[in-house]
Amino acid sequence: MNVVILLYEGFTTLDATGPCEVLSRLPNARVQLVSKQGGPCQADLPSVSLGTEPLEAAAAPDVIVVPGGTFTQRHLGDDALLSWLREAHANSTWTTSVCTGSLLLGAAGLLEGRRATSHWYELESLRCFGAEPVSERVVEDGTVVTAAGVSAGIDMAFMIGERIAGAEYMKSVQLVTEYEPEPRYDCGSTASAPPELVEDVRRIMRSGYGPNWAEQGCRA
């Protein structure tokens, strides 16, 4: 069972490592981290880089994971990444994304006519790719499963894991990883957070991350 996690400069660490931690525990899982050039791939944190193999070394994936990141938008015109994604998706069992990783699935043409999600800040941008934005934590449409922002990748991985290895098996993974979260506040989604907080964070993201893809007219 080949799991291939597609990294690129500026990915968000937890988007990639959350699913990695869960999916690597599936029976006979072989997880690969790959990037276009291979070698250390810089996250969107200056101090974090993950070792990767080059795209050519990627096994034919049963599960593809595309993380999001602060700099995902810069890669939406990267033909090498996008054509690898299209080919890999043609034979994958599951093609998944976390956070703004769904923009890459969209740019590769894989979300046309599908229900999908993303980080809430980029959710409406999915329309740029012919997708129907859905404000849920994990959205399944055919073989494509998209997750909301950052930490949602962990829940996505448990969902995929259940389809692959069954609920009983995944319960053991949940106990081993002590996945019994205790979030301190009730504001982890735009539905639960107070509107002022959403607006504050939207303003912060606009200055840090930049305008979302839709606001840019669906192009750089």
Add this chain to the structure above:
Amino acid sequence: MNVVILLYEGFTTLDATGPCEVLSRLPNARVQLVSKQGGPCQADLPSVSLGTEPLEAAAAPDVIVVPGGTFTQRHLGDDALLSWLREAHANSTWTTSVCTGSLLLGAAGLLEGRRATSHWYELESLRCFGAEPVSERVVEDGTVVTAAGVSAGIDMAFMIGERIAGAEYMKSVQLVTEYEPEPRYDCGSTASAPPELVEDVRRIMRSGYGPNWAEQGCRA
């Protein structure tokens, strides 16, 4: 605000990257990943390595994070690691661990007489170091904060974050990271999991990870 995450061969990816993702978002946070030799540090997953700086390059940490791992036990006699930990702890604001990382805090002598936690499989082993094992997700005793297994590091980081930056700030971090978990099952701790599942997983861990430190008479 210097956050130093101490890696070693065989650490668990999410133990390190969960807190990294949260703490890096604190105001003026400078996060460093360090290891004894520096360079790529191999996780307990064959495919995962994180770039690190050598111990000598570590800034004086305000926050120390020690992840656990499948191979933590191998490092409990590592004088270079342990003396770095002791010195860093002497001036840190917070000294923290995730999962079996608390064994390293214990081996460095930092848990003597303290309440602390660990992965449930190693919880009783904390007695080897004069600590009082506490079966809670995050345990604070003075400047030492220990977290339970793997995913608990995220909650630990939010707790530390609140002390450093305040609850209002951390609410924005929770919304940005969409930390509104939806675990599929109610079995993420030994308290919630059915006893048969705990025994099954204990058996699996005994064969994979090996006996816990207490069962080995508190030595290799």
